[in-house]
Amino acid sequence: MTLYSPKEIYLDNAATTSMRQEVLDEMMPYFTENYGNPSSLYSIAQIARDAVDGSRENVAKILNCKPSEIIFTSGGTESDNMAIIGVAKALKEMGGHIITTKIEHHAVIHAMEELESIGFRISYLNVDEAGLINLDELESEISNDTSLVSIMFANNETGVIQDLPKISQIVKRRAKNLQKEIYIHSDAVQASGKLDLDTKKLGIDLMSLSGHKIRGPKGVGCLYLKRGIPIAPIIVGGGQERQRRSGTENVPGIVGFSKALTLANEEKDKFNVHCKKLVDILKLKLQNLEYPHIIVTPDKNSLSNILNVCFKGFEGEPILIGLDMKGIFASSGSACSSASLEPSHVLVSMGIDPKLAVGSIRFSFSLDNTSEEVDVLIESLKNVLSELHILTQT
Numbered sequence: 001m002t003l004y005s006p007k008e009i010y011l012d013n014a015a016t017t018s019m020r021q022e023v024l025d026e027m028m029p030y031f032t033e034n035y036g037n038p039s040s041l042y043s044i045a046q047i048a049r050d051a052v053d054g055s056r057e058n059v060a061k062i063l064n065c066k067p068s069e070i071i072f073t074s075g076g077t078e079s080d081n082m083a084i085i086g087v088a089k090a091l092k093e094m095g096g097h098i099i100t101t102k103i104e105h106h107a108v109i110h111a112m113e114e115l116e117s118i119g120f121r122i123s124y125l126n127v128d129e130a131g132l133i134n135l136d137e138l139e140s141e142i143s144n145d146t147s148l149v150s151i152m153f154a155n156n157e158t159g160v161i162q163d164l165p166k167i168s169q170i171v172k173r174r175a176k177n178l179q180k181e182i183y184i185h186s187d188a189v190q191a192s193g194k195l196d197l198d199t200k201k202l203g204i205d206l207m208s209l210s211g212h213k214i215r216g217p218k219g220v221g222c223l224y225l226k227r228g229i230p231i232a233p234i235i236v237g238g239g240q241e242r243q244r245r246s247g248t249e250n251v252p253g254i255v256g257f258s259k260a261l262t263l264a265n266e267e268k269d270k271f272n273v274h275c276k277k278l279v280d281i282l283k284l285k286l287q288n289l290e291y292p293h294i295i296v297t298p299d300k301n302s303l304s305n306i307l308n309v310c311f312k313g314f315e316g317e318p319i320l321i322g323l324d325m326k327g328i329f330a331s332s333g334s335a336c337s338s339a340s341l342e343p344s345h346v347l348v349s350m351g352i353d354p355k356l357a358v359g360s361i362r363f364s365f366s367l368d369n370t371s372e373e374v375d376v377l378i379e380s381l382k383n384v385l386s387e388l389h390i391l392t393q394t
């Protein structure tokens with residue numbers, strides 16, 4: 001009996017997810033009969049307007065905020081850009097210093113670099129070997145001219161979760177002592193559907209979310225922006241979204257995002273139990289693998305569905321190609337640029353040797369994955385690594 005299933009095995013749910021049928025069903029009428037522009041006055045437009053308003057109320061309930069505090073965007077990247085560039089521009093007179101971490105998604109890092117190029121001062125916090133920031137370092141970096149702190153909720157490569165309530169306590173206490181406002185943004189794109197997104201409990205002022213990581217559509221997401229926080233729009237035009245984000249609303253996308261978030265939030269306990277079980281099985285089976293490797297994702301403070309493993313003496317990309325040929329899809333943290341393999345900035349920040357970091361593979365699970373798929377993965381990995389090992393010896 002062969003272990004290889006003709007079925008594809010998708011283990012890259014942190015990159016994107018397959019959309020649910022229920023989400024597509026909810027969206028369909030807004031592509032077809034309810035096609036009105038929500039800004040128009042006639043009745044079919046009002047149907048679209050009601051759908052956008054209803055979706056906003058839905059999302060606000062899950063985030064425990066007011067509907068007016070939700071701005072629909074084109075996804076996580078735009079939400080991150082808007083939070084960072086929009087708030088920084090609006091607050092320039094209050095201070096040109098922003099704090100972030102070395103392990104953020106590029107949607108945050110590149111937005112910070114953009115601000116650096118126009119004179120802002122950015123502090124990039126270190127992380128320890130478990131991927132966590134040092135709270136004392138955060139506290140000591142806060143100064144008179146700090147206006148924004150942007151720290152991701154859960155990391156997309158390692159799954160490591162930062163302690164946002166603690167971070168909020170520190171930032172708000174320091175802000176009080178300095179008698180100024182310091183706002184906290186968090187990229188929660190990977191946390192949605194896995195962690196509680198209650199913005200009051202988390203103590204944050206801005207939060208980015210994306211639809212396609214939670215079995216919703218691509219190209220849509222939202223930014224939670226606490227009432228009263230000034231923001232300069234980064235997309236200008238017709239003044240939609242209360243002048244904060246222009247452009248005709250992506251009505252089907254917004255409806256789909258709201259439905260996907262509702263379903264993902266409802267089943268997050270089931271999701272976490274299921275994915276943790278699969279990750280535990282994978283970790284156990286990896287122990288018997290004859291090729292040396294390290295497991296990057298820590299047991300504690302990490303998402304239930306991500307496991308990042310670095311294979312010593314291998315590069316990630318050939319492993320991925322080998323797995324792909326066997327119908328298994330995963331991801332590597334490294335990026336090929338101008339023929340040189342760049343190790344992931346996240347793994348290097350955690351102190352992992354760049355030579356080891358280039359051998360990183362991220363497996364990310366969903367409710368659709370099974371323990372049989374983990375068995376197939378392990379057998380396939382053994383084959384791929386042995387084939388690559390032979391190639392490097394010849």
Ligand SMILES: Cc1ncc(COP(=O)(O)O)c(C=O)c1O
Pocket residue numbers: 014015074075076077078080105107152154155156187189190210211212219220221
């Ligand atoms: C942590 C994180 N932030 C932001 C993004 C960007 O989101 P989007 O693809 O919706 O632009 C991603 C997607 O990979 C992500 O994982």
